[in-house]
Amino acid sequence: xxxxxxxxxxxxxxxxxxxxxxxxxxxxxxxxxxxxxxxxxxxxxxxxxxxxxxxxxxxxxxxxxxxxxxxxxxxxxxxxxxxxxxxxxxxxxxxxxxxxxxxxxxxxxxxxxxxxxxxxxxxxxxxxxxxxxxxxxxxxxxxxxxxxxxxxxxxxxxxxxxxxxxxxxxxxxxxxxxxxxxxxxxxxxxxxxxxxxxxxxxxxxxxxxxxxxxxxxxxxxxxxxxxxxxxxxxxxxxxxxxxxxxxxxxxxxxxxxxxxxxxxxxxxxxxxxxxxxxxxxxxxxxxxxxxxxxxxxxxxxxxxxxxxxxxxxxxxxxxxxxxxxxxxxxxxxxxxxxxxxxxxxxxxxxxxxxxxxxxxxxxxxxxxxxxxxxxxxxxxxxxxxxxxxxxxxxxxxxxxxxxxxxxxxxxxxxxxxxxxxxxxxxxxxxxxxxxxxxxxxxxxxxxxxxxxxxxxxxxxxxxxxxxxxxxxxxxxxxxxxxxxxxxxxxxxxxxxxxxxxxxxxxxxxxxxxx
Numbered sequence: 001x002x003x004x005x006x007x008x009x010x011x012x013x014x015x016x017x018x019x020x021x022x023x024x025x026x027x028x029x030x031x032x033x034x035x036x037x038x039x040x041x042x043x044x045x046x047x048x049x050x051x052x053x054x055x056x057x058x059x060x061x062x063x064x065x066x067x068x069x070x071x072x073x074x075x076x077x078x079x080x081x082x083x084x085x086x087x088x089x090x091x092x093x094x095x096x097x098x099x100x101x102x103x104x105x106x107x108x109x110x111x112x113x114x115x116x117x118x119x120x121x122x123x124x125x126x127x128x129x130x131x132x133x134x135x136x137x138x139x140x141x142x143x144x145x146x147x148x149x150x151x152x153x154x155x156x157x158x159x160x161x162x163x164x165x166x167x168x169x170x171x172x173x174x175x176x177x178x179x180x181x182x183x184x185x186x187x188x189x190x191x192x193x194x195x196x197x198x199x200x201x202x203x204x205x206x207x208x209x210x211x212x213x214x215x216x217x218x219x220x221x222x223x224x225x226x227x228x229x230x231x232x233x234x235x236x237x238x239x240x241x242x243x244x245x246x247x248x249x250x251x252x253x254x255x256x257x258x259x260x261x262x263x264x265x266x267x268x269x270x271x272x273x274x275x276x277x278x279x280x281x282x283x284x285x286x287x288x289x290x291x292x293x294x295x296x297x298x299x300x301x302x303x304x305x306x307x308x309x310x311x312x313x314x315x316x317x318x319x320x321x322x323x324x325x326x327x328x329x330x331x332x333x334x335x336x337x338x339x340x341x342x343x344x345x346x347x348x349x350x351x352x353x354x355x356x357x358x359x360x361x362x363x364x365x366x367x368x369x370x371x372x373x374x375x376x377x378x379x380x381x382x383x384x385x386x387x388x389x390x391x392x393x394x395x396x397x398x399x400x401x402x403x404x405x406x407x408x409x410x411x412x413x414x415x416x417x418x419x420x421x422x423x424x425x426x427x428x429x430x431x432x433x434x435x436x437x438x439x440x441x442x443x444x445x446x447x448x449x450x451x452x453x454x455x456x457x458x459x460x461x462x463x464x465x466x467x468x469x470x471x472x473x474x475x476x477x478x479x480x481x482x483x484x485x486x487x488x489x490x491x492x493x494x495x496x497x498x499x500x501x502x503x504x505x506x507x508x509x510x511x512x513x514x
Contacts, residue, residue, distance in 0.1 A: 060118035067111035074099055074108060093364060097310075098143050100317045105136045142306075143313055153303045159211055160296045164289065166204050171285045173197055174259070178278040181262075181271055191266045194278075198259035201285070205252035209245070248295070251288035255281045300446055305430045307368060307449060312423040314365050318358050319416040325351050325358075325392075326409040333401040345399045352396035355389055362386045374448035376504045377458035378422065384462065384497060385415045407472070411465070418461055426450045455508055462501050469494055 081095035102108070110133055117126040177194055245253075258281035265274035328351045332344060362385060369379040388408050395405045429451060448455075473494070476487060506512075 056118060056121045056123075060115055063111070063115045063118055067108065067115060070111055071108050074102060094144070094310075097313050097317060098140060100320075101143065101313050102140055104316060104320055105140075107133065107136055107140070139309070142309055150303065150306055153299050153306075156211075157296060157299050157303070160292055160299070163204065163208060163292055164296070166200075167285060167289050167292065170197065170201055170204070170255075171282060171289065174255075174278060174282050174285065177262075178275055178282065181266065181275050181278060184271075187266050187269065187271075190274075191263050194259055194263040194266060194274075198256050198263065201252055201256040201259060201281075205249050205256060208249040208252060246291075248288045248291040251284045251291065255284035255288065258284060297447070301430065301433065304447065304449055305427065307372060308423050308427045308430065311365055311368060312420055312427070314361055315416055315419050315423065318361050319413065319420065321354060321358050322409065322412050322416060325355050325396075326406065326413060329396065329401045329406055329409060332399075333406065340399075348396050348399040348401055352393050355396060356393050359386060359389050359393070362389065369449075372449050374446070375450050375455065376507060377455045377462065378419070378450065380500055380504055381415060381419060381458055381462055383500075384465070385412055385419075387493065387497075388412050388415075411469075415465070422450065422454055422458060426454055429454075452508070459501060459505055459508070462497075466494060466498055466501065 077095050077099050081092045081099070084095070085092040110129060114126055114129055114133070117123075117129065173193075174197060177190060177197065181190055258277045262274045262277035262281065265271075265277060328347065332348055332351075335344060362382060366379065366382050366386065369375055369382060388411055392405060392408050392412070395401075395408075426449070450458075473487065473491060
């Protein structure tokens with residue numbers, strides 16, 4: 001393979017760096033590390049090719065430039081997270097999560113490995129590693145984009161629900177007018193009410209035009225050189241083409257026209273013709289409703305995909321830290337009790353603090369799941385993870401690093417791994433749903449975060465976990481009445497878990513969580 005065949009993929013990285021830098025507050029410039037060479041500034045060009053440098057050496061230098069840019073980006077994101085911690089904790093958490101995911105995937109290290117591969121002219125493995133890196137960078141970019149997009153989706157969904165409420169009222173009122181027209185109700189009154197309904201339909205059409213025909217609702221905003229969103233207004237040289245009218249707005253305008261024609265027919269005492277126009281208006285309104293419902297469904301699907309990505313990233317971060325806590329606990333337990341010193345207690349206390357920090361991440365995941373409200377079994381699984389962590393924190397603080405503590409930590413790790421697998425499968429299901437498929441009658445406007453089968457599997461996992469822990473406690477009791485206070489509390493907590501699982505199963509059966 002010739003050296004000229006390989007080209008470092010810069011597109012994803014450049015976009016990623018831009019997303020980080022464009023969102024940077026003005027105050028960050030003073031906080032950036034000093035002495036940074038120009039080659040490491042976002043958007044800078046790689047160094048020019050010196051005379052006599054081989055193609056492989058030039059590629060290695062370009063790859064080093066990318067690696068330097070990425071390392072700088074990680075530093076900036078961390079600093080941005082620190083600066084926004086007090087004013088915007090959600091943003092701070094997202095930035096920290098992005099850096100954590102980057103470090104977990106060893107992206108900076110792998111970029112440096114590519115430099116070495118190119119120096120050694122190992123182009124085939126360099127291409128293979130680069131493809132894997134590109135996927136991880138895309139995932140990281142998607143994570144960084146989620147914050148503002150989630151807010152916009154929520155706002156757009158609220159607007160669509162309001163439009164649908166108004167539209168449903170219009171449909172009902174027009175059907176009422178149609179019935180009264182056929183029934184011989186007072187013509188002047190019908191003319192007045194039909195005209196008023198046409199005006200209301202026109203007002204809804206104007207609102208849809210104002211809010212739906214700017215930036216497309218299913219596309220992320222494009223940022224200009226300054227990082228500001230570009231809408232339908234002119235910018236730079238020339239003017240941008242205006243957005244075409246949305247199908248829903250066109251249907252509403254057509255319905256308004258039919259209503260005005262119906263009012264004219266009523267003035268002329270042509271009840272039959274008026275009824276036909278009213279029937280046409282109803283059809284137009286119902287088609288507008290169907291189109292708005294489809295947009296709402298698409299937004300919900302996008303919202304689900306983003307929530308799944310954020311949850312998986314958060315649980316992966318928890319798992320990495322929990323594995324460190326477990327390894328540290330096992331390491332301390334290997335020291336015989338007679339040989340343990342004060343440093344042993346200090347280290348156990350440090351592990352307790354690390355375990356306590358993960359609780360904050362669990363709480364954030366719980367907030368997201370409970371706000372969504374459609375994945376009760378996943379929320380319960382997360383709650384149980386939290387309860388187990390709450391038991392581990394004081395045990396480690398008291399230097400209790402034996403089998404009981406390790407067993408709890410192992411259960412936490414297993415639960416986190418199961419949660420990550422569930423979220424990965426759910427993302428795959430969402431990708432399959434996004435592919436072209438036949439239009440179904442009566443689309444589900446608010447599909448759940450995960451499907452029914454995933455919830456049932458999670459309930460089964462929760463029940464198996466309760467059964468397993470019941471067996472463990474049974475061995476501790478050894479056929480005698482439980483008198484140990486810790487064990488009594490544990491048995492009571494286990495009974496409460498069993499009750500919650502039963503409640504979730506019943507709610508799932510009745511559709512209460514939908």
